[in-house]
Amino acid sequence: MSDYLDPNNEELLNDFFEEAAIQIEQLEQNILVLENDATDKDCIDELFRAAHTLKGAAATVAITELAELTHALEDVLDGIREGRQSVTRPVVDALLVAVDVIKSMVECRMEGSVYEDQGVEELKTKLHNLTGGTEAGLSAPPVVSSQTAAAADDAAPEPALDEDEWEELLELLEGDQKLYQVRVFFDESALMNTIGGIQVYAALKNEGTILKTTPDFEALNEDVFYPDVFYFVASSAGRDEIMDLVSITDVTTGAQISELNEEAFEHFRSAHTEAAAAPVQKQENKAPAASEAAPEAAASEAKQKPKTETDADKKNKKQSQSSILRVDSKKIDSLLNMISESVINKSTINQVSDVYHQLIGDFRSLNSKMETEVTALLDTMDDYSAVDGTDKEVLDQLRRFRERCAELFDSYDHFEDKFKKNADDLKNSTQKLALNTSSLQEGIMQIRMVPISTLFARFPRLVRDLSHSLSKKTDLILEGEDTELDKSIVEDLLDPLIHCVRNSLDHGLESAEERAAAGKPETGTVVMRAGNEGSMIVIEVSDDGAGIDAEKVRQKAVEKGLIASDAVLSEQEVHNLIFMPGFSTSDTVSSISGRGVGLDVVRTQIEKLKGTIQVNSRKGAGTSFIIRLPLTLAIIQGLLIRSAGSKFVIPINSVIDSHRILKEEIKLIEGKEVFKIRDELIYILRLNRIFGLPELSEKKDGAYEYMVIVGNEERKMGLIVDSLLGEEDVVIKPLKDKYSKTFGMAGATILGDGSVSLIIDVQQLLERIHSFASESDFAVAEERR
């Protein structure tokens, strides 16, 4: 299509892919809207626009298979837009299938391959059949209509005016204006060839007054191609200038310009008086042609109208597109990295400043001590000198010495003042710097934030397809789509959310009959809600289904040997059983949920994101999954602890509790250290042993150990550490290269004092707790390291 395109132009292709993704999303979303409301004109327009843009772009980058399919899709949409095609289930299904294939095609191209599937031809035929085989308006330029209008005669160098009209026009001339008849011929092969008439009109308008056109202005404004148009222009410009104006490359093919002056008029009048019938006849000839064209034009206008977008349409666009700058996320990460360094530097400066203040104090006390000492010394010397008539010279020396000492004291005081002032300035600046760096840090974090709508947008389709395959009726309500969270979290959140939603539809919502029997509306509701809660994001997936059947869950858990048959569990505890590995209540394994990999996977994924998941359910009323996530993964709150002389950070969100316990309270069960806390036995790990660090020989509280309980309500353990140092916000820096898989380490951070500290991966420790808790197994840990 275009000769300049380098097929290896990756940048351009990447742009294409990015935009294709947007168009595809718009297609999908709007098809779903259309399914619910077939009369939503905005939505149809939007669909058409998306398909059209995609088609054009695909053709430009020579992805023909995509261009062809979108073309077929566009035809169907065109049919819908014009009311030829009703929006039925099969139509929507076919459209969605087409969108899926389009998606696959784009994905294939992204991977450098070409989508190949016999189904495509079939799909195209199917789409084509939907349109009833009629070619849609835009598939070919509207040349058809031009045929009728083209009926105008070729042999007319003569004015296309009758006498009266000519006379009228002559009267309209002003000053040195001349009346020109400009007959312009247009290039029919040009794209959007119906514009030419107006384009020439606009061009001529700049050089004079257009008194009349044939066909008239209204007709030119219709979407009809005229091979030639007469313009009657009053202008002071010369013939050549006019010729220049109307010679537009790719639009006009030529022009005839004649000046209609008095002389010509007289000539014309005398020549035509007798044959007055002739021009009239010509008018009559033209009349039917014009009226023939009129209905065409009207129809054509009706065809074009719905496509035009008004401002209001744009405001209503499903996706509001504010001015967005695309930046490689790596750049932002590196900025964040740099600012983290600044934060650390700031802490260092802060400490330096504190030291200065401390030094002033020290200096002051040293100074006063020196003054006291020197004064005392001088006094003593005075005593000696006063004994017996001492040499006058010695006395003079002594006096001078005393004076110089006083001077010296003064200059020390002076220095101290200056020093103190500077230290104060440093402190002030440090405080300002702290303020600036933290807002800078916040600002950069903000850049990484994306609205959760990017994620939620996938769900209407998912819910629709699931509902259909489960034969359930479901409404999906999305709330809080503007809630922002870190991009890196968004990407990893999709699967867990899909799982929750599937779970709600499959296990939660009852069939229509069951719902009717329970006195509920037949259509079930699933709500996805996002919001902020302090520094956390809360995402809730809830349904108004049957709720969790605690008894059934319990039975299942007993069957699977997850709990003892006589275990005493609260209802909440029973609910939480659904997160246990290997748990699935669905009696038959369906393709939708419960394929053995159950909600435990969801929990693991959420916990990897440093978040928590919780289930609330009331039997008969519904279930909701509540996911809490940190705003960002880049900075966490950490509990700073010391073990074997090294500092470690435990992410605070996985810290449950901390205790000072008596050593003798630690018991051994089957060779594993355990501790009983509130009737609950928890395993104990000694941090230094896991990491193979030497035991410290001397400890402050000989009889006591410090224990941090980490994990979640279902799985927890105690970590024995040497001391707790406090909480700190830490910037996580990933471990690189060969250290990236270090067991039990989630990353590293640089603390305020500039020292490096490792961040403990609590999840990993929990997963391996059984292999580590036993003393004898520490060897394994050593090996793993």
Next chain:
Amino acid sequence: MIAKGDLTGINVSRKASGIKPTGEPIRVLIVDDSMFVTKQITQILSSEGFVVAATAADGKEGLDKYKELYPDIDLVTMDITMPNMDGVTALEKIMEFDKNAKVIMVSALGKQDLVKKSLLLGAKNYIVKPLDRVKVLERISSVLK
């Protein structure tokens, strides 16, 4: 050795359409909400010596940039369908601000009526998407002649 002036001479003789007779490049503002189209136009124009002075992602931004750059701007390519402020409105405002502005509309197929409206409002020409290098340059040079 080739002096700089000679190179300019060569360029002129090759009739690179992006260079003014004075030897200075023609400065263009591209207003389009599609990054893809913006890149395409940029590539086509840069290859002919034009300088893309700025790009804008919607009509409002386009208008602001035009005012900011004026009079150091020779040509504007204006997409029609854009968020915030559509191309026709932006064109209207630019023409109000500078009645000599050279604005070329960029239109998708099927927007004839908006193109006509734009031309009547003062747009100098239009380009139809999907873009074709030859046509783009043809239509742009027809405006500059």
